[in-house]
Amino acid sequence: MGDLLQEIEAKIAGAKATTAKQNVGIIREIADGVARIDGLTDVMLNEMIDLGHGVTGLALNLDETEVGVIILGDYTQLHEEDEVRATGKLLQVPVGKGLLGRVVNTLGEPVDGKGPIKSDVDYPVEKIAPGIIRRSPVRQPVQTGIMAIDAMIPIGRGQRELIIGDRSTGKTTICIDTIISQARLNKQAEAAGDKEYRPLYCIYVSIGQKQSNIAQIIAVLEKADAMPYTIVLDSSASDSAANQYLAPFAGAAMGEWFMDHGMDALIIYDDLSKHAVAYRQISLVLKRPSGREAYPGDVFYLHSRLLERAARVGEKYGNGSLTALPIIETKAGDVSAYIPTNVISITDGQIYLETDLFYQGIRPAISVGLSVSRVGSAAQLKAMKQVAGQLKGDLAQFRELAAFAQFGSELDPKTQAQIDRGKRITELFKQSQYSPISAEVQIALIGAIQLGYVDDVPVDRVKDFQNKLTEFLTTLKPELLRKIAQEKALGEALTAELKAAADQFKQTWK
């Protein structure tokens, strides 16, 4: 009875209208998506300002005599001499599982026409990254489904791995493949009722992309039935620079909700080069001093505070994780430009895509020599580590000897064998778009090649061999694949079984 009375009192107090102090200002000037406001003496940095007509802004420049506010919304409604109010709140976005399967804009408003978002919680867009004590080492793998990555440049849950390359080299494709692969694994685990499997939810943040591209990506994800595990945050090229600047932070807030609640999430920032350009535009219009390439002085801090929010938190704090895959577009393969070097130094490794490899037919066009994952095999399945451990070294040797292969001159058998093996491995790692390969099939294939079963297959028939072997294993040896998936390590018995299966297949294959 006492609680009920207190509740009623609180509700009445909440319903009463009180006279509170508000802080107001007058718009002195509006141009280029930025409003300069006189007054607003008590405003704080990054505070939301109510500009009237349903438009909000963010106070970014607190000068001596005026406040510079970036406008998040339709600035055509605003006039000089309009009165604006400080709200006393920071910018927040709705978060939670209600966002899965939806396409939203930077402020969390739905743009897919499927009705309002069901969300009870709002998270602030700008948040300080988890501290050192809260973190724990990255141990669980992210199965991207792309053999070249899972074998040689493995990504772990909680890692930041940069995907860097020129235009049209397949950066977005790698990310979409990862989303599709994770959705598949999530569905399999759900169907099998596997309680131990931790699903990975994906957030795709598109910054400054063409809307036709985003529509195509959504269509691909819907076709692969990956949308129920994905949030698409759309801040396309026609969006204001302010919205493009805030989009990655809003996405990170959505990912942090999963991390704080003991779940795993993956966030893709496509791409951060356009994000830096949007931030440059805002800074120049706010008359902040410009530095190298006209970027403002704190463009490094812009990306470092964003990417530091991706982490793996410890058991005590829920054991959740947020993995980040930022994308950077280089010009003419120049990774020593300003923004690429900034982001390379922030992330835990990079996947470097080269146009030359792309046009040679090696797709995904991953440069194995320049790509690195600083978390490495700590985040790989044990079985994968066993079979793929030497691959990087083998391919490195192959690249050195590749020049000799062109001459076709008489080489000693060992060198010839290395070149042959290298060619076949390269052929094996070619993979088509939107067709991720499961971990156990990858392990079986790489195991087969390392055990020498592909050495006598002509190079142009390796792909056919791979497809037929995959079919053979999935239809006739599902038990073997299931064992590899369960045990996650290749013991002697399992290796022997794999050899037997491969022998059986070789007999039937022509």
Add this chain to the structure above:
Amino acid sequence: MKTSKQIKREAKRLFRFCLVNGLLDEARTRQVVQGIIDAKRRGGLALLSHFQRLVKLDSARHRAQVESAIPLPEDLRLSVQTGLARTHGPGINASFVQNPELIGGMRIKVGSDVYDGSVRARLAELEKKF
């Protein structure tokens, strides 16, 4: 040649000179303005415009506008003025304006702070809450 930054700094210095006990002294302000005009130096006009802006902002900070639906009686006006002096310090110039749109109550704007106790504002707030 003076840059705009130097001119701004100079204007700020002159403005601070015009402050006596934290309030703007009219005599000194007039003296400063006349002095700049008489000196006829380059950048004088820019200096004057910056100085004018600082004076305008300062007077806005010390100006209180009290809006009410009906004309206020003298004793109420006096109590409002003493209340403002108590919360915002001396030197507040209060102006009283009639605005029937408020329906009832008062809306006081001091500088950038607005205390809106009018019936219109409370109705709007209730509307938002429900």
